[in-house]
Amino acid sequence: MTTNFTGLGRPVVDCDIHNAFASLETLVPYLEDHWIAYIRESHFRGPGANDYPGGAPTSARQGTRPANGPPGSDLSLIQKQVLDPWDVEVGILACGYWVQSVHNEDLAASLATAVNQWQIDHWLEKDARLRASLVVPSQNPILAAREIERFGDHPGFVQVILPVRSYSLYGKSEYNPMYAAAVKHDLAIGIHFGGASSLPPTPVGWPSTYIEECADMAQIFQAQVLSLISEGAFARFPELRVVLIESGFVWMPAWMWRMDKEWKGLRRDTPWVVRPPSDYVREHIRMTLQPMDAPINSEHLLQMIGQLDSDEILMFSTDYPHWHFDGPDDAIPKGLSDSLLEKILRENARAFYKL
Amino acid sequence: MAMTMLEEPEIKKKEKLSIIDCDIHNVDGYQSPATEVWVDYMPSVWEDYHLSIAGRRRAGSNCPRAVPFAARNDAFPPEGPPGSHLGFMQEQLLDTWEMDYGILNPLSPAGGQQNLEYGAAIAQAVNEWQIAEWLEKDERLRASLTVAYEDADLAVAEIERLGDHPGFVQLMFMARTMEPLGRRKYWKIYESAVDYDLPIGIHFGGTGIGPITGAGKAAHYIQDHGGMPMAFQAQVTSYVYEGVFERFPGLKIVLIEGGFGWVVPLMWRMDSWYRKLKMEVPYLKRLPSEYIRDHFYLTTQPIEEPSDPAYFEQMLAHMDMDDKLMFATDYPHWDFDSPDQALRYVSNRDVKKQIMAENARELYDLD
Numbered sequence: 082m083t084t085n086f087t088g089l090g091r092p093v094v095d096c097d098i099h100n101a102f103a104s105l106e107t108l109v110p111y112l113e114d115h116w117i118a119y120i121r122e123s124h125f126r127g128p129g130a131n132d133y134p135g136g137a138p139t140s141a142r143q144g145t146r147p148a149n150g151p152p153g154s155d156l157s158l159i160q161k162q163v164l165d166p167w168d169v170e171v172g173i174l175a176c177g178y179w180v181q182s183v184h185n186e187d188l189a190a191s192l193a194t195a196v197n198q199w200q201i202d203h204w205l206e207k208d209a210r211l212r213a214s215l216v217v218p219s220q221n222p223i224l225a226a227r228e229i230e231r232f233g234d235h236p237g238f239v240q241v242i243l244p245v246r247s248y249s250l251y252g253k254s255e256y257n258p259m260y261a262a263a264v265k266h267d268l269a270i271g272i273h274f275g276g277a278s279s280l281p282p283t284p285v286g287w288p289s290t291y292i293e294e295c296a297d298m299a300q301i302f303q304a305q306v307l308s309l310i311s312e313g314a315f316a317r318f319p320e321l322r323v324v325l326i327e328s329g330f331v332w333m334p335a336w337m338w339r340m341d342k343e344w345k346g347l348r349r350d351t352p353w354v355v356r357p358p359s360d361y362v363r364e365h366i367r368m369t370l371q372p373m374d375a376p377i378n379s380e381h382l383l384q385m386i387g388q389l390d391s392d393e394i395l396m397f398s399t400d401y402p403h404w405h406f407d408g409p410d411d412a413i414p415k416g417l418s419d420s421l422l423e424k425i426l427r428e429n430a431r432a433f434y435k436l
Numbered sequence: 437m438a439m440t441m442l443e444e445p446e447i448k449k450k451e452k453l454s455i456i457d458c459d460i461h462n463v464d465g466y467q468s469p470a471t472e473v474w475v476d477y478m479p480s481v482w483e484d485y486h487l488s489i490a491g492r493r494r495a496g497s498n499c500p501r502a503v504p505f506a507a508r509n510d511a512f513p514p515e516g517p518p519g520s521h522l523g524f525m526q527e528q529l530l531d532t533w534e535m536d537y538g539i540l541n542p543l544s545p546a547g548g549q550q551n552l553e554y555g556a557a558i559a560q561a562v563n564e565w566q567i568a569e570w571l572e573k574d575e576r577l578r579a580s581l582t583v584a585y586e587d588a589d590l591a592v593a594e595i596e597r598l599g600d601h602p603g604f605v606q607l608m609f610m611a612r613t614m615e616p617l618g619r620r621k622y623w624k625i626y627e628s629a630v631d632y633d634l635p636i637g638i639h640f641g642g643t644g645i646g647p648i649t650g651a652g653k654a655a656h657y658i659q660d661h662g663g664m665p666m667a668f669q670a671q672v673t674s675y676v677y678e679g680v681f682e683r684f685p686g687l688k689i690v691l692i693e694g695g696f697g698w699v700v701p702l703m704w705r706m707d708s709w710y711r712k713l714k715m716e717v718p719y720l721k722r723l724p725s726e727y728i729r730d731h732f733y734l735t736t737q738p739i740e741e742p743s744d745p746a747y748f749e750q751m752l753a754h755m756d757m758d759d760k761l762m763f764a765t766d767y768p769h770w771d772f773d774s775p776d777q778a779l780r781y782v783s784n785r786d787v788k789k790q791i792m793a794e795n796a797r798e799l800y801d802l803d
Contacts, residue, residue: 139712249652250659282650283670284663286615292713293616293677296706297650300666304649304659311658331704335697335751338742343662346771347502350656359743374705376754384750385701390743404712 084143085408088167094430095172096369097326097398098163100204100213103150111195116188127192128182130244132275134291138404145402152402156207163401164210170427171436174204174213175273175326179244181220182277189218190228197232205237212434214242214271219259226258233266239434240269240324244276245301252305252312260318269434272305274298274327302328303336310340310361316353322433323366327400330368331375334388337362363391367433369398370413370425372405379415386414392421396430454793455775456537456802458735459639459692459764460529461519462570463542463562464505466491473520474544474558474565482557492550499657503770511768518768522573529767530576533775536793537802539605539764540570540579541639541692547585547610548643555584559594563604571603578800580608580637588624595625599632605800606635606690610642611667618671618678630686635733635799638671640664640693668694669702672728676706679719681727688799690733693766697740700754703728729757733799735764736791737773748781758787762796 102108105127109117119125133140135151145162147155164172178196183189193216200213215238217225225241232238241263249255251272263270275298281287283297302325308314315321340358348354354361375382386395399412406412413422430436463473469487478486503509505518511528513521530538544562549555559582566579581604583591591607598604607629615621617638629636641664647653648667654660668691681687706724714720720727734757742748752758763779765772775792782788796802 137713138715139709245651247651250649250654251651253652253655278651280650280652281646283616284644284646284648284650284667285611285613285617285670285674286645288616288670288674288677289619290677290716292709292716293673295709295713296673296677296702297670299701299705300669301650303666304651304654304663307659307662308649308651308654311656329701329705332698332701334742334747335695335701335740338697338740338747339662339665339695340658341743342738342741343658347656347658347661350502350658372705372708374701374708376704376707381750381754384747384754388742388744388747388750405708 086162086166087409089409089413091426092168092170093397093426094436095163095167095169095399096324096396096430097175097371097400098159098172099153099402100174100176100200101151101153102199103154108192108195108199111198112191116191119188128179130179130182130275130277132277133403137291139295141402142404156204159401160208163399164208167399169210171430172211173239173434174200174211175242175271176200176214176216177273177275178216179276180216180218181244181247186218186221186224189220190224193218193228194231197228201235201237211237212239213237214240215268217241217259219243219256220248222256222259226262229259229262229266229268233262233268238268240271242271242273245272245274245298245305245328246276246278246282248278248280250305250308250312252308252310252314254317256314257317260314260321264318264320267435269322269324271324271326272302299329299332303332306336306362306366307340310358311351311354313351313353315361315365321365324396324433325366325368327372328368329372329374330395331385333362333368333394334385359390363394366394367396367429368394369396371398371400373414375414382414383416392424393429395425396433397426453789455533455535455763456793456796457529457535457765457767458539458762458796459737460525460538460540460767461543461769462540462566463544464517464519465543466545467517473516474561477561477564479557479560482554485554490554491545499654499660502657506770507768508770508772522570525767526574529765535576537576537578539800540566540577541608541637542566542580542582543639543641544582546582549584552584552587552590555586556590556594559584563594563598567601567603577603578605578802579603580606581634582608583625585609585622585625586614588622591625592628595628595632595634599628599634604634606637609636609638611638611640611664611671611694612642612644612648614645616670616674618674618680623683626680626684626687630684635688635690637690637692638668665695665698669698672702672732673706676724676727677717679717681731682719682721687731688733689731690735692735692764693737694734695738695740696734696736696755696761697751699728699734699757700751729760733760733762733795735762736778737764737766738771739773739778745781749783752782752787758790759795761791762799763792
């Protein structure tokens, strides 16, 4: 495994860069006194999803761990390993700090506010190339809406980030206040790999291994897409924009066929779904490139990308510091036309995020 | 192909292919205790319970199905629920389509019972009923052996009781189980299944331990019905990553009514993650996709309907499992696939022949 931090030699918009911090101490300056006391006395260490086990090779490429703190915690290293070599015009930070797994919703809301202020101070104000994702307590959509109101006009935030593993599906009307606020502030919704909802991550209970959980994560994305469409989120919020981050994308063509077929037979149950589900996907949903889940045969991957029936769905990402590729050679599909490559590398994200 | 009304099949004689239907239902869930088609075969010790308290299952889904019994409008026999009347089914399905064989998959509530002993009693009743009223009455029929699969000992006892009966060609599991099926609690069943040369048939449905999605309850039938492939995918990942096929190299799994469009992306994904995380599953000796291609069979209904017919053959090429796909109608259900329509996007006649009958003939050792 050789780690190669050089880029493609052409500019990109990177839609998935992870910023992190070492411990809850980082947030102390942003928390009220009673929460600081609560944290110190209880030794509470923050939400623990463990969706990226520290030692798992996929959690961090070699060489991405700074001297003090976890991978993704040092801006200068991110500049050196991603922003500069990859010629990143805009880098979207996807902060996977899942306050959703903190069952005390008030604490979750305060942690979200603290993380967001920290993102402004330590990231957005330090590098003009960066944009960030708002962390919100989405387990309580009213509190989530309040958080969006608090920071939604800050030009650095381009989306609200949610873990794909939620306690209830994102198409449900209970999320209306959160989506209304997001649409009002012209923010996208980013649904990201991981989370810890306390529900089993599969329809058949708890898997034994992490690798199984990772592979099965794609199915939860499938469930969220079907929920968003069939439970009417796009009917209620026609301007809602959703990006699936780190979802893998090769499952989407077959999922669209399945949803369209089901809709033909069962659409009377959901009269607000007035077009085939795949239409909603192409209009409202985008997907980041990594992990590509690429087969050995690169022609097959190109055919799969063709089966998306859209040049606009995929948006480039490095998913730094996670390990999915070793260098620029295996970071993008081989054999793409230059015009499609340009869309994936820059144009689709520019249009989606209105950059 | 929702609500397909039965018409005279338009099959030109010279193009006629043999047909084996790998998914016919003679039982569909609970109706009411006194009128279950298999009730006369209930072990007597369980009769009172069956008629009084029975039916305490893990209610997983409260989405009403599209139509009564999820059945085609024209599939209601003169008596009993759709699918349960042999004569009516013979005429409407086996005779009409001149099928060589049909595999009966009873969707009984045996596996979903909280009371495991009672579940095993249901399994016995369904199996005895199938022998007496189906297998002994039509040579074209084979059946799946119902087992209370949430308890390996009870399931193995039923396999040992009837596994040698020539009419039973596989075991019957439902897709939504209490634990992913690769986990150890099910291993004794696999050991016994291999001994008796019975594949594990896993059919759409069941009630798991949580909601049908990894993120909560589904609101609409489209999410429940359309969501079932997620359960099948989770079972495949579990079987492979748990090393079940290293432990039981002779084990064969038949995925019934789960679709198959998801197989290719899942193989690619499982291989990709395996390359990075193989230290977690050191007992695996091959790529996940290789285990999948060797050990899994898939029935065709509901047939995949890509946005462009050309994608169908791309999918078959990516999948490279022409020898593992097996035609099924899902009679008498509303989403029936018609034998003259299902494979319309397959141009290669040899492949069509394999899928329509020959793969099943070989797997189930039929003449």
